[in-house]
Amino acid sequence: xxxxxxxxxxxxxxxxxxxxxxxxxxxxxxxxxxxxxxxxxxxxxxxxxxxxxxxxxxxxxxxxxxxxxxxxxxxxxxxxxxxxxxxxxxxxxxxxxxxxxxxxxxxxxxxxxxxxxxxxxxxxxxxxxxxxxxxxxxxxxxxxxxxxxxxxxxxxxxxxxxxxxxxxxxxxxxxxxxxxxxxxxxxxxxxxxxxxxxxxxxxxxxxxxxxxxxxxxxxxxxxxxxxxxxxxxxxxxxxxxxxxxxxxxxxxxxxxxxxxxxxxxxxxxxxxxxxxxxxxxxxxxxxxxxxxxxxxxxxxxxxxxxxxxxxxxxxxxxxxxxxxxxxxxxxxxxxxxxxxxxxxxxxxxxxxxxxxxxxxxxxxxxxxxxxxxxxxxxxxxxxxxxxxxxxxxxxxxxxxxxxxxxxxxxxxxxxxxxxxxxxxxxxxxxxxxxxxxxxxxxxxxxx
Amino acid sequence: xxxxxxxxxxxxxxxxxxxxxxxxxxxxxxxxxxxxxxxxxxxxxxxxxxxxxxxxxxxxxxxxxxxxxxxxxxxxxxxxxxxxxxxxxxxxxxxxxxxxxxxxxxxxxxxxxxxxxxxxxxxxxxxxxxxxxxxxxxxxxxxxxxxxxxxxxxxxxxxxxxxxxxxxxxxxxxxxxxxxxxxxxxxxxxxxxxxxxxxxxxxxxxxxxxxxxxxxxxxxxxxxxxxxxxxxxxxxxxxxxxxxxxxxxxxxxxxxxxxxxxxxxxxxxxxxxxxxxxxxxxxxxxxxxxxxxxxxxxxxxxxxxxxxxxxxxxxxxxxxxxxxxxxxxxxxxxxxxxxxxxxxxxxxxxxxxxxxxxxxxxxxxxxxxxxxxxxxxxxxxxxxxxxxxxxxxxxxxxxxxxxxxxxxxxxxxxxxxxxxxxxxxxxxxxxxxxxxxxxxxxxxxxxxxxxxxxxxxxxxxxxxxxxx
Numbered sequence: 066x067x068x069x070x071x072x073x074x075x076x077x078x079x080x081x082x083x084x085x086x087x088x089x090x091x092x093x094x095x096x097x098x099x100x101x102x103x104x105x106x107x108x109x110x111x112x113x114x115x116x117x118x119x120x121x122x123x124x125x126x127x128x129x130x131x132x133x134x135x136x137x138x139x140x141x142x143x144x145x146x147x148x149x150x151x152x153x154x155x156x157x158x159x160x161x162x163x164x165x166x167x168x169x170x171x172x173x174x175x176x177x178x179x180x181x182x183x184x185x186x187x188x189x190x191x192x193x194x195x196x197x198x199x200x201x202x203x204x205x206x207x208x209x210x211x212x213x214x215x216x217x218x219x220x221x222x223x224x225x226x227x228x229x230x231x232x233x234x235x236x237x238x239x240x241x242x243x244x245x246x247x248x249x250x251x252x253x254x255x256x257x258x259x260x261x262x263x264x265x266x267x268x269x270x271x272x273x274x275x276x277x278x279x280x281x282x283x284x285x286x287x288x289x290x291x292x293x294x295x296x297x298x299x300x301x302x303x304x305x306x307x308x309x310x311x312x313x314x315x316x317x318x319x320x321x322x323x324x325x326x327x328x329x330x331x332x333x334x335x336x337x338x339x340x341x342x343x344x345x346x347x348x349x350x351x352x353x354x355x356x357x358x359x360x361x362x363x364x365x366x367x368x369x370x371x372x373x374x375x376x377x378x379x380x381x382x383x384x385x386x387x388x389x390x391x392x393x394x395x396x397x398x399x400x401x402x403x404x405x406x407x408x409x410x411x412x413x414x415x416x417x418x419x420x421x422x423x424x425x426x427x428x429x430x431x432x433x434x435x436x437x438x439x440x441x442x443x444x445x446x447x448x449x450x451x452x453x454x455x456x457x458x459x460x461x462x463x464x465x466x467x468x469x470x471x472x473x474x475x476x477x478x479x480x481x482x483x484x485x486x487x488x489x490x491x492x493x494x495x496x497x498x499x500x501x502x503x504x505x506x507x508x509x510x511x512x
Numbered sequence: 513x514x515x516x517x518x519x520x521x522x523x524x525x526x527x528x529x530x531x532x533x534x535x536x537x538x539x540x541x542x543x544x545x546x547x548x549x550x551x552x553x554x555x556x557x558x559x560x561x562x563x564x565x566x567x568x569x570x571x572x573x574x575x576x577x578x579x580x581x582x583x584x585x586x587x588x589x590x591x592x593x594x595x596x597x598x599x600x601x602x603x604x605x606x607x608x609x610x611x612x613x614x615x616x617x618x619x620x621x622x623x624x625x626x627x628x629x630x631x632x633x634x635x636x637x638x639x640x641x642x643x644x645x646x647x648x649x650x651x652x653x654x655x656x657x658x659x660x661x662x663x664x665x666x667x668x669x670x671x672x673x674x675x676x677x678x679x680x681x682x683x684x685x686x687x688x689x690x691x692x693x694x695x696x697x698x699x700x701x702x703x704x705x706x707x708x709x710x711x712x713x714x715x716x717x718x719x720x721x722x723x724x725x726x727x728x729x730x731x732x733x734x735x736x737x738x739x740x741x742x743x744x745x746x747x748x749x750x751x752x753x754x755x756x757x758x759x760x761x762x763x764x765x766x767x768x769x770x771x772x773x774x775x776x777x778x779x780x781x782x783x784x785x786x787x788x789x790x791x792x793x794x795x796x797x798x799x800x801x802x803x804x805x806x807x808x809x810x811x812x813x814x815x816x817x818x819x820x821x822x823x824x825x826x827x828x829x830x831x832x833x834x835x836x837x838x839x840x841x842x843x844x845x846x847x848x849x850x851x852x853x854x855x856x857x858x859x860x861x862x863x864x865x866x867x868x869x870x871x872x873x874x875x876x877x878x879x880x881x882x883x884x885x886x887x888x889x890x891x892x893x894x895x896x897x898x899x900x901x902x903x904x905x906x907x908x909x910x911x912x913x914x915x916x917x918x919x920x921x922x923x924x925x926x927x928x929x930x931x932x933x934x935x936x937x938x939x940x941x942x943x944x945x946x947x948x949x950x951x952x953x954x955x956x957x958x959x960x961x962x963x964x965x966x967x968x969x970x971x972x973x974x975x976x977x978x979x980x
Contacts, residue, residue: 107575
């Protein structure tokens with residue numbers, strides 16, 4: 066089926082009602098395999114598709130979607146979108162973008178090797194992932210949710226202003242949890258990876274690392290409540306970056322939902338901090354040639370050496386601020402209209418190795434992973450997580466630490482960043498970070 | 513919905529390479545979502561989501577293939593895709609004798625969604641916005657949303673099972689930002705249930721929006737939460753997220769079978785005080801986690817998880833139950849046809865105890881009162897959980913005093929149950945906004961009476977208060 070033509074047809078049909086219109090079609094094929102004890106436990110395979118149509122009339126927006134591409138269903142979907150637009154509040158800033166040239170840069174987001182990979186090889190990958198974790202240490206007793214998944218998606222986008230584009234993207238990801246046991250207790254660790262390119266995933270490396278961390282976390286001790294330096298692993302740092310990502314959209318700024326509102330041009334972080342959003346990052350999980358409204362994606366330097374200098378825009382928010390759109394309109398699939406959000410969002414790496422960065426800490430905590438409780442909030446800038454890791458004494462990892470809490474305002478956290486490592490990593494997410502050291506963090510423990 | 517010859521052809525194709533059981537799952541969901549933000553009805557979305565999946569069991573393996581095209585040809589193709597990965601010994605042709613199961617319970621819908629126009633639904637959101645803003649000039653932003661779903665589910669399997677279910681869900685949510693000078697607070701609220709528009713006869717989204725605004729404004733005066741270990745009292749109703757996170761997930765059979773749950777070895781043993789009893793109940797009328805049949809065709813039921821402190825039962829789906837040669841407890845749920853079922857909670861709650869809630873608060877010399885809990889998570893390996901206190905107060909000499917912001921509660925499930933030393937008489941379920949994420953989203957209810965836990969780690973920034 067010619068999906069681009071189908072998108073044109075739907076837009077043409079909506080135009081008959083005298084509206085601006087956009088059709089978005091996603092077609093995907095995915096495979097997911099979960100193994101346990103060397104056996105395939107769950108395997109799923111699917112091809113799905115969907116179309117979303119957005120109409121705009123006098124600043125009123127309506128959106129309807131369907132996975133049924135029969136002409137009757139498409140006509141109903143267009144009619145639904147028109148009826149829905151009628152209840153929306155008119156907003157002069159709501160519009161579809163004019164077509165722009167898409168830079169011809171190879172993003173390396175489609176790897177035919179992923180699509181061609183035989184099922185048997187995918188199963189072997191998941192089995193090797195589990196085997197590596199179990200072999201990493203005698204005390205690793207079992208793994209859980211050990212999985213490999215991959216797929217490809219084709220996106221087609223047409224709007225009534227004359228934009229038409231399509232691209233193809235592939236992805237592969239894996240995940241596992243390892244549980245280690247000794248006579249006294251159990252400890253666990255988890256991890257994974259994701260990429261647009263098949264060769265980036267290394268089952269032996271990821272499985273071994275997760276297994277080793279689970280075993281090393283055995284015998285975790287409690288900590289007394291205190292203030293100390295905290296070194297965030299790349300995975301743990303990605304957790305606070307994800308809160309920051311939500312505070313750095315133009316929408317959050319416009320709607321009193323960002324603790325950074327009104328701080329443009331100010332030093333909101335230590336001068337070690339340079340924060341980027343790059344929708345064109347080579348092999349980036351969130352890279353795509355144009356955003357989900359058809360605007361070319363771009364790289365935006367949000368924080369430069371501690372100074373807040375930009376936020377993320379989609380077409381709507383950019384028009385509201387009479388500024389250039391950064392190409393950050395995103396949607397997960399056809400069933401939601403786009404909104405402004407980060408793409409590949411990451412701290413620019415520094416020059417120190419993680420080991421050198423830890424070596425400078427006399428007493429502190431190395432955080433393996435941080436779990437947000439829901440107290441972390443882009444509007445208020447509150448940040449509070451449960452964390453696990455290792456106690457640092459005289460620059461060495463001394464012993465494992467069980468669940469403690471870390472709490473401090475995000476603004477303080479950013480100001481207190483004293484070192485940024487060279488080890489930028491995206492662990493299966495579009496938010497990446499190197500190892501980061503923060504001073505003066507309250508660690509909530511016992512008593 | 514589907515002629516039985518077609519079901520027979522799909523399931524026969526599924527079993528062509530062997531396998532012990534084949535299942536056909538069909539679904540149709542109709543959604544309407546209206547979103548108001550910044551004073552404007554911004555997004556109005558409507559859509560249809562339909563599809564089907566074929567699952568084959570052989571040994572301990574389940575293979576699944578799905579499609580969003582409900583034509584027979586497409587379902588046969590999915591059955592072939594699943595069969596190509598399946599291995600088994602029982603490759604004989606099947607003869608189906610489908611018998612439709614009837615449910616002993618019903619969830620009548622008195623006022624279908626179509627009885628109210630889109631414009632009137634939008635007007636409700638404008639009223640929510642106005643009510644929240646009218647409460648105080650400190651209200652700096654309001655978002656409100658309306659969501660309706662009608663989800664129909666059909667399940668057939670090669671043992672002749674045939675079930676049908678239809679679930680109507682209505683949801684209102686709001687998110688309020690209060691601001692005074694440079695101080696900001698946010699508060700979320702919601703209500704809903706398995707209901708048609710009759711929900712509006714006894715629950716008011718406008719009042720809910722105003723209550724949410726009230727809490728947001730109260731929290732403007734909040735001081736930083738204390739850090740350290742202290743006595744914690746958790747409010748009834750949505751405070752039940754405590755049990756959901758602390759214990760509920762660890763009682764799901766996939767974690768039990770795999771040995772990752774710390775509760776796995778305690779069946780039949782005392783794990784809590786005599787006055788602790790807890791249920792998972794998918795039969796409750798009007799609740800988000802209720803259904804006639806689960807997403808594998810097993811009838812809903814009330815399951816006693818903990819009875820007078822003794823661990824009685826886990827929550828099972830078909831996959832995990834087959835591994836143990838037992839029956840499912842009707843906890844097999846899936847987000848949609850795009851997902852394989854897994855054991856999930858439905859409506860999970862702690863039953864009433866004996867104490868008056870005021871008595872519990874009076875009993876605390878120094879501690880934290882968690883009035884409104886935000887989201888939470890559990891790490892299955894050790895059973896350590898964490899959740900946010902959206903609205904919390906200090907308890908000093910038996911009285912609620914200052915509101916506190918940014919508190920996180922961290923604890924261990926088994927340890928929390930062992931410790932729980934007072935349970936109130938005021939059992940209640942949440943207002944109907946619970947969403948549980950376990951790789952897949954599922955609507956759930958949580959509930960409990962007021963409870964007291966003598967020692968929990970509170971993650972805040974104030975190191976002095978607990979020590980002082």
